[in-house]
Amino acid sequence: MIGEFDRATTESGTRTGELSTALAGLLGRIDAACRAAGRDPAQVRLLPVTKFFPASDVAILHGLGRREFGESREQEATAKAAELADLPGVEWHMIGRLQRNKAKAVARWAHTVHSVDSARLATALDAGVRAAREADVRRGPLRVLLQVGLDRDPGRGGIAPDDLPALADHVAGLENLQLAGLMAIPPLDSDPDAEFARLAEMRTRFLAQHPTGTELSAGMSGDLEAAIRHGSTCVRVGTALMGARPITSG
Ligand SMILES: *Cc1c(COP(=O)(O)O)cnc(C)c1O
Numbered sequence: 001m002i003g004e005f006d007r008a009t010t011e012s013g014t015r016t017g018e019l020s021t022a023l024a025g026l027l028g029r030i031d032a033a034c035r036a037a038g039r040d041p042a043q044v045r046l047l048p049v050t051k052f053f054p055a056s057d058v059a060i061l062h063g064l065g066r067r068e069f070g071e072s073r074e075q076e077a078t079a080k081a082a083e084l085a086d087l088p089g090v091e092w093h094m095i096g097r098l099q100r101n102k103a104k105a106v107a108r109w110a111h112t113v114h115s116v117d118s119a120r121l122a123t124a125l126d127a128g129v130r131a132a133r134e135a136d137v138r139r140g141p142l143r144v145l146l147q148v149g150l151d152r153d154p155g156r157g158g159i160a161p162d163d164l165p166a167l168a169d170h171v172a173g174l175e176n177l178q179l180a181g182l183m184a185i186p187p188l189d190s191d192p193d194a195e196f197a198r199l200a201e202m203r204t205r206f207l208a209q210h211p212t213g214t215e216l217s218a219g220m221s222g223d224l225e226a227a228i229r230h231g232s233t234c235v236r237v238g239t240a241l242m243g244a245r246p247i248t249s250g
Helices: 004-036 055-063 074-083 099-107 120-135 161-172 192-209 223-230
Strands: 045-048 069-073 091-094 108-116 140-148 178-184 215-217 235-237
Touching: 004 045, 004 055, 004 223, 045 069, 055 074, 055 108, 055 223, 069 074, 069 178, 074 091, 074 099, 099 108, 099 120, 108 120, 108 178, 120 140, 120 161, 120 178, 140 161, 140 215, 161 178, 178 192, 223 235
Parallel strands: 045 235, 069 091, 091 108, 108 140, 140 178, 178 215
Antiparallel strands: none
16 A cells, blocks of 8 residues: 555655656756767756756755756746745746746846847846835846847847847846846747857847857757857757646637
8 A cells, every 4th residue: 555645755756767868868968969960068958947846846956956947938837936945055047938917027037138139128127226226125137138039020039130130239238137148949840950050140240349248048958059060158948958838818
């Protein structure tokens, strides 16, 4: 007979084993991609994407030494950050599309926002961080990455490449934001190598104006090798680490 307690420990033992095996495989894959690209693996960080997975998975990954976690939905992330407030040293990254009316909530818990794609959103985040600092719920500025739209269809998020310089200057002038770099997602059914090559060119021009914005958040489960070839410093990986997400519209 297996009691509730035994079942719970057995299951969590299994999940720990699963995540630990997947993590080792993924770190090996990132390492191999770096070596193939002639890059130092220390220059590419793994950002585990834990959206749709429970806080208990984040706690397991924390036990396996991870400290940064990516989330894409404000409500889910706000709840998880609150539930795990006692885990030491956690840095939450907001990677999904963000509406301006959620900026205030995100500014309370986010270490980095990867998806800033308008001056109005940046201004709202700056105000949110100021309020959070005044309320003593956060200390430092918010790191932000500007999301560049590689898609010709502007509906899918990201600033148009032509508008990137003006947005970068705007963000650089905001007191509570730190312009840390760029982020992009290749369009569906595109050749990631070609898209990341375009992104690398935009990044070169961006760095000439903002030399401290060296972060490049690019690459996911399916295309991280291509992203690493083109200079990614942060790969955002969900499925290849956590397993398949439930099918949703979000
Ligand atoms: C979900 C998500 C990811 C992770 O995608 P996988 O293909 O599961 O690795 C990366 N970036 C963003 C912005 C996401 O929303």
